[in-house]
Amino acid sequence: MTDTLDLFLPCAAGCADYLADEVAALTGQARAALRIDRAGVGLRADWNAVLRLNLYSRIAQRVLVRLWHGRYAGEDDLYAAAATQAWEDWLTPRHTVKVDVTAQRSPLRSLHFAALRVKDALCDRLRARCGARPSIDTARPDVRVHLHLGADDATLLLDTSGEPLFKRGWRSDTGEAPLKETLAAAIIAATGWTGTDGDGAPVPLFDPCCGSGTLVIEAAQIARRQAPGRLRRFAFERLLPHDPARWAACRAAARAQEIDWPADRPPIAYGSDVSFRMVDFARRNAERAGVGAAAAFRGGDALQRLPPAPGPGVLLLNPPYGERIEAAGVAGGLGADAFYERLAAHWKTHFGGWTAWVLSPDRDLPRRLRLQPSRRIPLFNGPIECRLMRFDLRARTAKNDEPSAD
Ligand SMILES: C[S@@+](CC[C@H](N)C(=O)[O-])C[C@H]1O[C@@H](n2cnc3c(N)ncnc32)[C@H](O)[C@@H]1O
Numbered sequence: 001m002t003d004t005l006d007l008f009l010p011c012a013a014g015c016a017d018y019l020a021d022e023v024a025a026l027t028g029q030a031r032a033a034l035r036i037d038r039a040g041v042g043l044r045a046d047w048n049a050v051l052r053l054n055l056y057s058r059i060a061q062r063v064l065v066r067l068w069h070g071r072y073a074g075e076d077d078l079y080a081a082a083a084t085q086a087w088e089d090w091l092t093p094r095h096t097v098k099v100d101v102t103a104q105r106s107p108l109r110s111l112h113f114a115a116l117r118v119k120d121a122l123c124d125r126l127r128a129r130c131g132a133r134p135s136i137d138t139a140r141p142d143v144r145v146h147l148h149l150g151a152d153d154a155t156l157l158l159d160t161s162g163e164p165l166f167k168r169g170w171r172s173d174t175g176e177a178p179l180k181e182t183l184a185a186a187i188i189a190a191t192g193w194t195g196t197d198g199d200g201a202p203v204p205l206f207d208p209c210c211g212s213g214t215l216v217i218e219a220a221q222i223a224r225r226q227a228p229g230r231l232r233r234f235a236f237e238r239l240l241p242h243d244p245a246r247w248a249a250c251r252a253a254a255r256a257q258e259i260d261w262p263a264d265r266p267p268i269a270y271g272s273d274v275s276f277r278m279v280d281f282a283r284r285n286a287e288r289a290g291v292g293a294a295a296a297f298r299g300g301d302a303l304q305r306l307p308p309a310p311g312p313g314v315l316l317l318n319p320p321y322g323e324r325i326e327a328a329g330v331a332g333g334l335g336a337d338a339f340y341e342r343l344a345a346h347w348k349t350h351f352g353g354w355t356a357w358v359l360s361p362d363r364d365l366p367r368r369l370r371l372q373p374s375r376r377i378p379l380f381n382g383p384i385e386c387r388l389m390r391f392d393l394r395a396r397t398a399k400n401d402e403p404s405a406d
Pocket of ligand 1: 214330
């Protein structure tokens, strides 16, 4: 197998720039050497990078090895391309396999049949080289192959992650509209929050509508320098190039760089939610994630919660919107306009000097808050187009005794 693999890391639309920063930092490659697409980052790297990217990337959805990219007109071209791949370098007939297919403007009538032809080519090749065919397992395969079909070009990719990387292994309790961990991490990257300021002083982060705690837990893990994949397993552990000793060393290095967070050290990331059930979920998730001391959760209404730590800090939230979640607590019965007007008034009075970052699909949010955003970053929450908006809350000064915002 060649040492230089062609890797592709898909991410949510809008997050590729942040993922590229992360990939450059994790691999030591120049950003200019990376291929940055709308929804992913490509690079050439070795097997060590596969281990590191799976273990440490917060923003990538998966780490894929691009085996082949070329033109196709029909299923026979896909069979021929798949038949030339050295599958025997990756798996044996004892592995179970699944071929997933996605398509954009593909002229083929049956995507299922296209996937079947790729699977046939893989199985025929292994039978020819190893004397037997692997079996298919559509639920929990050892090896997942992705076939992506464009209008006239196709890509074959081998999945080294298995379960998507947003499954960190700590979330078992979720609310109704939890953010994916990978999107939460991209949002935090977009804010530039790292836990400390330029002088190393702590900068608290507070999500007053925290739900199951995704933003707060991701932030606390970042502050503790915990690898997001520390609790989970990966598909590469079943592939032939896997070297358990090398992987054990990689995991040990990740544990060694974690920052201790004793119970008497003040937390760095805080969450609150009007739903006590959510607060309970968030606490349990934080414990499982290993940030029980670095993150703190309380119940309460966002319209009443005061800064949980001396600021200035960062407010970060995806507040309730649409009909799925209605504002509750003292805001119960208020319409969205009145809720957000009161929220902004509360921030102006009590969070002077803080920076508020709000993710919402609601284009009317600045009008409702009566605040002018200093930045608007387009990001997709699943299929929903959102904006991450930054509001700079003016600090109290002697002249400006009544704090306000821009
Ligand atoms: C879109 S969800 C946030 C999801 C969260 N980021 C997560 O990943 O789980 C909005 C949250 O706001 C909470 N909420 C609604 N009204 C609130 C209020 N007045 N004060 C505080 N939280 C409120 C809801 O209970 C819900 O958990």
